[in-house]
Amino acid sequence: MDSRTKGKTVMEVGGDGVAVITLINPPVNSLSFDVLYNLKSNYEEALSRNDVKAIVITGAKGKFSGGFDISGFSEIQKGTMKEPKVGFISIDIITDLLEAARKPSVAAIDGLALGGGLELSMACHARISTPGAQLGLPELQLGVIPGFGGTQRLPRLVGLTKALEMILTSKPVRAEEGHSLGLIDAVVPSAELLTTARRWALDIVERRKPWITSLLKTDKLPPLGEAREILKFARGQTRKQAPNMKHPLMCLDALEMGIVSGPRVGLEKEAEVGSQVISLDTTKGLIHVFFSQRGTVKVPGVTDRGLMPRKIKKVAIIGGGLMGSGIATALILSNYPVILKEVNEKFLEAGIGRVKANLQSRVRKGSMSKEKFEKTMSLLKGSLDYESFRDVDMVIEAVIENISLKQQIFADLEKYCPQHCILASNTSTIDLNKIGERTKSQDRIVGAHFFSPAHVMPLLEIVRTNHTSAQVIVDLLDVGKKIKKTPVVVGNCTGFAVNRMFFPYTQAAMFLVERGADPYLIDSAVSKFGMPMGPFRLCDLVGFGVAIATATQFIENFPERTYKSMIIPLMQEDKRAGEATRKGFYLYDDKRKAKPDPELKKYIEKARSISGANVDPKLVKLSEKEIIEMTFFPVVNEACRVFAEGIAVKAADLDIAAIMGMGFPPYRGGIMFWADSIGSKYIYSRLDEWSKTYGDFFKPCAFLAERGSKGAPLSAPVEQARSRL
Numbered sequence: 267m268d269s270r271t272k273g274k275t276v277m278e279v280g281g282d283g284v285a286v287i288t289l290i291n292p293p294v295n296s297l298s299f300d301v302l303y304n305l306k307s308n309y310e311e312a313l314s315r316n317d318v319k320a321i322v323i324t325g326a327k328g329k330f331s332g333g334f335d336i337s338g339f340s341e342i343q344k345g346t347m348k349e350p351k352v353g354f355i356s357i358d359i360i361t362d363l364l365e366a367a368r369k370p371s372v373a374a375i376d377g378l379a380l381g382g383g384l385e386l387s388m389a390c391h392a393r394i395s396t397p398g399a400q401l402g403l404p405e406l407q408l409g410v411i412p413g414f415g416g417t418q419r420l421p422r423l424v425g426l427t428k429a430l431e432m433i434l435t436s437k438p439v440r441a442e443e444g445h446s447l448g449l450i451d452a453v454v455p456s457a458e459l460l461t462t463a464r465r466w467a468l469d470i471v472e473r474r475k476p477w478i479t480s481l482l483k484t485d486k487l488p489p490l491g492e493a494r495e496i497l498k499f500a501r502g503q504t505r506k507q508a509p510n511m512k513h514p515l516m517c518l519d520a521l522e523m524g525i526v527s528g529p530r531v532g533l534e535k536e537a538e539v540g541s542q543v544i545s546l547d548t549t550k551g552l553i554h555v556f557f558s559q560r561g562t563v564k565v566p567g568v569t570d571r572g573l574m575p576r577k578i579k580k581v582a583i584i585g586g587g588l589m590g591s592g593i594a595t596a597l598i599l600s601n602y603p604v605i606l607k608e609v610n611e612k613f614l615e616a617g618i619g620r621v622k623a624n625l626q627s628r629v630r631k632g633s634m635s636k637e638k639f640e641k642t643m644s645l646l647k648g649s650l651d652y653e654s655f656r657d658v659d660m661v662i663e664a665v666i667e668n669i670s671l672k673q674q675i676f677a678d679l680e681k682y683c684p685q686h687c688i689l690a691s692n693t694s695t696i697d698l699n700k701i702g703e704r705t706k707s708q709d710r711i712v713g714a715h716f717f718s719p720a721h722v723m724p725l726l727e728i729v730r731t732n733h734t735s736a737q738v739i740v741d742l743l744d745v746g747k748k749i750k751k752t753p754v755v756v757g758n759c760t761g762f763a764v765n766r767m768f769f770p771y772t773q774a775a776m777f778l779v780e781r782g783a784d785p786y787l788i789d790s791a792v793s794k795f796g797m798p799m800g801p802f803r804l805c806d807l808v809g810f811g812v813a814i815a816t817a818t819q820f821i822e823n824f825p826e827r828t829y830k831s832m833i834i835p836l837m838q839e840d841k842r843a844g845e846a847t848r849k850g851f852y853l854y855d856d857k858r859k860a861k862p863d864p865e866l867k868k869y870i871e872k873a874r875s876i877s878g879a880n881v882d883p884k885l886v887k888l889s890e891k892e893i894i895e896m897t898f899f900p901v902v903n904e905a906c907r908v909f910a911e912g913i914a915v916k917a918a919d920l921d922i923a924a925i926m927g928m929g930f931p932p933y934r935g936g937i938m939f940w941a942d943s944i945g946s947k948y949i950y951s952r953l954d955e956w957s958k959t960y961g962d963f964f965k966p967c968a969f970l971a972e973r974g975s976k977g978a979p980l981s982a983p984v985e986q987a988r989s990r991l
């Protein structure tokens with residue numbers, strides 16, 4: 267393959283008159299322009315050759331295709347690649363050349379057919395698949411729409427309601443379900459895939475099997491009135507669930523156009539809309555997230571050294587509280603045998619009970635069988651001492667945030683665990699060097715910071731100190747992958763990456779409220795921006811105990827930029843500690859529904875009198891845009907510090923950390939990507955102005971000042987970062 271080209275197709279014509287065209291573009295045979303143009307040439311040749319009666323399309327190495335080459339979108343967005351004529355691929359190649367050909371085509375699907383891959387197969391006249399293959403149109407998740415005819419062919423093959431479900435949720439179906447839906451014509455073992463597809467293609471030629479043109483099918487479409495009702499409902503749901511995104515509604519427009527005015531007009535609308543969505547900011551954000559998420563496992567100086575992950579056969583967890591039990595759940599769910607250690611029988615029983623409850627909730631929801639529950643639970647053993655730690659490969663300490671307790675535990679671990687054992691802490695804020703102060707084995711100390719609930723939340727912050735060995739990081743990255751987490755490797759400091767970014771966010775909110783802003787309006791503006799909830803609702807959820815413990819760490823370590831508000835401590839004193847006590851910034855009913863509390867004013871006023879803050883008329887009347895800027899620009903400022911200090915290796919890692927750890931909206935691309943979409947100059951000037959009026963909490967850091975003065979992107983690599991890694 268030419269090093270400049272991205273993938274290819276090869277065609278082999280058999281003695282049976284079947285031309286087999288294989289898509290080749292590792293690792294997932296994505297449909298790059300090179301692959302698509304090659305496919306076109308192969309088709310033209312196959313159609314013109316007298317020795318070819320029918321065509322089979324398949325993918326190399328057990329994968330049909332993962333869809334259109336997503337990097338093609340980025341290149342079109344950046345202007346480094348020219349867009350083809352609108353509809354050139356979906357109409358000229360896939361519809362008019364392939365589907366309308368006078369020779370039939372059969373798709374032989376192994377492994378996966380996603381996005382453009384499934385769309386290509388739907389234009390074939392039959393689809394044969396191997397068991398378990400994944401079939402789906404996940405485009406909306408990327409900010410684009412199915413653009414190779416999927417909005418037209420899928421409803422015609424599986425019916426409108428199922429097609430909408432598959433497209434709007436981006437969730438794939440397995441081949442067996444695809445078969446029962448009519449998407450797949452036969453499911454056969456891998457070894458029989460090509461022979462069956464060849465025979466099927468010849469059977470179509472001989473009219474022993476039907477020659478089906480998906481685009482012209484109408485039997486699965488509901489009557490027009492009913493279709494309109496279904497689409498109206500889908501639009502309503504989409505507006506509710508994705509209020510800040512345009513592309514799902516644009517996709518529905520293309521789909522509806524095909525139903526109302528016919529598939530050809532539908533294809534034209536799809537092509538037009540498909541081209542428009544590429545330049546949406548939300549699409550740019552989501553595509554950036556796709557690659558950034560996969561980039562977190564590429565750590566310079568660690569994953570490029572040829573190290574292989576060691577096998578982790580057994581893990582011990584210290585502490586069966588909320589975090590420890592969640593981590594244990596995540597591990598046993600991925601078949602790791604786990605020892606859970608507690609200090610006494612009562613706590614141990616409670617810890618094991620929590621793990622059990624986590625799994626039972628899956629059984630109740632039907633996502634886990636009773637047998638699987640028993641088998642999974644059997645991987646968990648309780649312990650009250652360290653004797654059973656003698657053959658563990660990794661320990662994760664998950665006790666309360668108390669430095670001397672953690673130091674004692676790590677000193678004990680060194681005595682009992684084997685020499686190779688990884689010693690990890692789930693601390694969320696404490697400097698790992700302090701935790702390991704009484705330990706000699708510095709190279710195997712690492713942070714494994716999970717987010718609560720640990721068996722659900724997707725992020726794992728892997729924290730390395732100056733001494734942590736590359737091997738330990740590689741091992742933990744592998745464990746992270748196996749337990750289906752997205753790992754982000756960060757350097758050691760108070761709060762690491764996520765909590766360092768989180769802290770200014772809640773602090774800014776407290777600052778604004780003390781100066782007269784309405785906390786409920788702040789929460790509402792932040793939710794509209796796309797966060798799962800506002801900062802006050804979040805503090806209630808986390809609980810004031812945790813909020814105060816975290817704040818204490820920050821006040822100690824970053825006093826110059828900490829805004830010390832007494833609102834939370836004052837409420838805590840009155841035994842209102844958040845959702846768990848049914849009172850915090852909000853009041854909670856039996857169903858934990860939050861409602862504003864008029865009494866909150868009392869605490870705000872008291873806190874104001876302690877801090878000496880005055881109500882500022884400008885801040886009382888902030889617009890939603892101003893609220894977002896005043897709460898998130900301090901987060902950008904902190905993210906810049908984290909990046910400049912080398913705590914994060916790449917800005918994109920901070921984007922993923924913000925999305926998966928803080929709930930930052932993915933369609934905004936993450937904190938640094940979003941900041942760059944606004945511009946460093948503007949962010950710097952706003953922070954600078956606020957710092958002059960309101961103090962050092964808002965003071966832009968040197969990195970932001972430097973990049974802001976030039977208007978340079980914040981996400982550009984840091985030269986000679988003062989790396990703490």
Ligand SMILES: CCCCCCCCCCC[C@H](O)CC(=O)SCCNC(=O)CCNC(=O)[C@H](O)C(C)(C)COP(=O)(O)OP(=O)(O)OC[C@H]1O[C@@H](n2cnc3c(N)ncnc32)[C@H](O)[C@@H]1OP(=O)(O)O
Nearest residue numbers: 296332333334335336349352381382404412413414541560
């Ligand atoms: C004028 C108009 C202009 C129009 C432009 C042209 C028209 C465009 C129309 C597009 C029509 C089409 O409808 C759009 C699409 O098809 S969009 C793509 C849809 N497909 C997907 O969303 C699938 C995305 N991929 C995945 O979900 C997973 O990668 C997976 C395929 C399930 C495999 O998962 P896993 O085994 O866990 O492996 P990784 O996720 O780690 O991926 C391995 C590497 O492969 C890269 N990858 C995966 N998919 C793609 C892809 N579609 N394009 C490019 N690259 C892909 C991934 O980045 C990993 O790479 P690295 O190893 O380098 O990190």
